Amino acid sequence: MxxxxxxxxxxxxxxxxxxxxxxxxxxxxxxxxxxxxxxxxxTSSRFHGLLHSGGRYAVKDDKAAQECIEENIILKTIAAHCIEDTYGWFVFLKGDDPNYLELWLQGCDQVGIPVKEVPLEEGFRLEPLLTRQATRIFEVPDATVDGxxxxxxxxxxxxxxxxxxxxxxxxxxxxxxxxxxxxxxxxxxxxxxxxxxxxxxxxxxxxxxxxxxxxxxxxxxxVLKDKGSLLVFNQRLFNRVINRLRVPGDGDIFVPHQTVTVFGTTSHTVELPDDHQVDEQDITYLIELGQNLLEGIERQRIVRSFAGIRPLYESVEDQDQEGRGVSxxxxxxxxxxxxxxxxxxxxxxxxxxxxxxxxxxxxxxxxxxxGVHTACRTAEEPLLNEQSAEVWDKARQLIGVAAADKMMERLNEQAGAVVEAIARQPLLGQFVCECEKVTQAEVIHALQDPAVNSLDDLRRQTRLGMGTCQGAYCTYRATPMIQEAFGGWERTVKEYRLLLAERWRGITPVLWGEQLRESELARALFLNVLDLKAEESEG
Missing domain, CATH: 3.50.50.60 (FAD/NAD(P)-binding domain)
Structure with missing residues (x-):
């Protein structure tokens, strides 16, 4: 011991x-x-990735709304490298409740959430996929955050x-x-x-x-365990967070993330804290609801589904409420x-x-x-020191502006060692993951971290496999580096099985059309190119 x-x-x-x-x-x-x-x-990685402005809670939960707008402002300052300041739109549709609209505007004003109305013509021009059932659009300082x-x-x-x-x-x-x-x-x-x-x-x-x-x-x-299911689309359908302006409910928010869009959510009370399974009924239900904001949503390609558990505190006042009703x-x-x-x-x-x-x-x-009297400083001190312009410029010269900026955001103060490795061996600047612009040098660097004990850990640190191919290409490209880090082929196969099982769990409920074809291609890569046996790749 x-x-x-x-x-x-x-x-x-x-x-x-x-x-x-x-x-x-x-x-x-x-x-x-x-x-x-x-x-x-x-939970911190199994959500829609929204940095709330508080607008979603402005009517029913004014305390939560005020906390959100205050923290939204702070985090945009101290954690800017984790946040894309997309802004968000609350969209009022034909037939929606005008009384709720007025309450929402009053609520936002009372807690200090800035609201600007967007002319419809401008809204349709900026977000061409937005439903033409929209009658009013309001902009708030929502953003997206990389958990x-x-x-x-x-x-x-x-x-x-x-x-x-x-x-x-x-x-x-x-x-x-x-x-x-x-x-x-x-x-x-x-x-x-x-x-x-x-x-x-x-x-x-x-x-x-x-x-x-x-x-x-x-x-x-x-603790009320409230499960929410979400869908991931293979492209940025919107450039802003799109909320439906109504009482918060299921399937009323689209959140753009990097190269994909997350859409959700649902709300079901569950017993287990790790019940992350998504069933096909949830998928069908979400697609049906999504048509309210995105007409023709069923023609868009879904690359995976996932679910997270909201740990809600069930007070005496909340005990007769379902998940959406709990504060x-x-x-x-x-x-x-x-x-x-x-x-x-x-x-x-x-x-x-x-x-x-x-x-x-x-x-x-x-x-x-x-008995410690030191005051909190987390609202003033940035999470990371700003990386030197010299390192940033060198990275851009070696791997290009877009890839360098993504890498610098992920690594920040540790980026210098990766940049120098690429400078010494330019081949290490080749992309293992083209979707997320992850280089060989970054993968090797992450695999040296004692906290990286699995391929799933590697994915969370580098975003390897989190793009539209869902690891089909980048995972097998990383094989030589993974095999060396994990000490041989047997351990590598075990890690592939675990990672593919996790990926498969999210892909199975949306396995049709283009996603079915790509999954068959991924299966062929692992069974043939890497010479895995069929039973070794089952999840």
């Missing part, structure tokens, strides 16, 4: 958890984050201040003595080793798993007040847009308990 001592243990490597790690570290509080998978493998970049940037920033983290480390139980949580017991899922971590405070930021963490020591936390506010639970147990705090609810604020409030609580 390995013994570790720290001041604070943070359970959960989603946006809130890494935000807490960064905030505590910047205040000089030693903290260790434990995550059962890779960073961002849960993977955001989380890794928080972790790298935390490390500069002494914060530490361990992925693939699952908490098995809370360590209690005399009515106080004094640490956790965890298992290293890579080595099988047991860890006993002693701390003064444990922060439960496990998202959909929060109730399970609390229950380890007999505490009850009410998007967050709550901090001091278990000493609730359960009489010291040293444990849980953070529940909220949205990715408000992760920094949630982390600040939890860190304020922790600091007060520890």
């Amino acid at each position: 390995r013994e570790i001592n720290t001041q604070v243990v943070v359970i959960g490597g989603g946006a809130t958890g890494v935000g807490i790690l960064r905030d505590l570290s910047m205040r000089g509080i030693p903290a260790l984050l434990l995550e059962q998978g890779d960073l961002a493998h849960g 993977f970049k955001l989380l890794w940037s928080n972790v790298k920033s935390a490390e500069k201040y002494g914060g530490t983290y361990q992925t693939y480390c699952k908490v098995q139980s809370l360590w209690l003595e005399n009515g106080r949580v004094i640490g956790v017991y965890a298992e290293d899922l890579i080595t099988g080793e047991t860890l006993r971590v002693r701390s003064e405070i444990v922060v439960n930021a496990a998202g959909p798993w929060s109730a399970e963490i609390a229950a380890m020591s007999g505490f009850n936390v009410d 998007r506010n967050f709550v901090i639970i001091d278990h000493q007040k609730m359960d009489g147990v010291q040293g444990l705090v849980s953070i529940l609810g909220g949205k990715l847009t408000t992760y920094r604020l949630m982390a600040e409030k939890v860190s304020d609580w922790v600091a007060a308990k520890l």
Whole structure:
């Protein structure tokens, strides 16, 4: 058994958890984050990628709306490299409720969300695929955010201040003595080793798993697990976030991301925190709803589907509500007040847009308990230092402007080593993934990171396989590098099987037309070019 001592243990490597790690570290509080998978493998990467303006909550949830617009402004400053400032349109259609429209305008005004009406002719010119059933269009400061970049940037920033983290480390139980949580017991899922971590405070930021963490020591936390399914289209259908201006519901938002568009969502209460399966009924339902904003949506190519779990806090007022009716506010639970147990705090609810604020409030609580008076600085200090113009210019000369800009956004301060590797060996500047402009040098660099234990980890760090081919070409191109990093062909085949099974789960529900043909091509590549056996590639 390995013994570790720290001041604070943070359970959960989603946006809130890494935000807490960064905030505590910047205040000089030693903290260790434990995550059962890779960073961002849960809710923080399984959402539509919207940086909310608050417009979606302006009528029913004014507190959440105000928090969103305030954090929207902050994140565009401190995390600009993770955000595409697309703006968003709220589109009012023929037959929609005019009373709701007036309430929405009033709500936006009251919480400070800037709204500008867009003339219809200009709207149809800028977004030619937008339905002609639109009668009014309003622009708000919505944006899109890359959850993977955001989380890794928080972790790298935390490390500069002494914060530490361990992925693939699952908490098995809370360590209690005399009515106080004094640490956790965890298992290293890579080595099988047991860890006993002693701390003064444990922060439960496990998202959909929060109730399970609390229950380890007999505490009850009410978390509503609300599953939302989404579709990914093979191109940018819109250049702005497109919302339907009505009471928030299913299938009413399109979000452009890089070279694709994400559309959703649905809302179903589930029992398991990792129930990510999408069924064909969800697909049919979403396509039917999508026709309201995009006529002819059924002719557009869908490359995959996916689902995430919204961990909603179910207050007394919410207990008769379904997922859409539960507040998007967050709550901090001091278990000493609730359960009489010291040293444990849980953070529940909220949205990715408000992760920094949630982390600040939890860190304020922790600091007060520890007698630390250092103020929060996460709203002022950028996540990453600006990369030198010299490195940026050199990268653009070597691999082109578009590819260099994408790489610099992903790597930032670590980009210099990759650029120098390409300068020494120009062949390393060849693209492994053309969709996301990932070079051989970047793949090799990522594979050297101790946190990259699988192909799925590699995908999250580099976006390899996240474009329109869904890994069909780039994964097999990376084979020599993967084989070397993972120590042989047997391990490589195992990783291919796991990655392809995950990709296949998202592709199966949309397997028709062009996507069916491309999937057959991908199957041929892995079965023939890489000489895998059919049974080895089944998911």
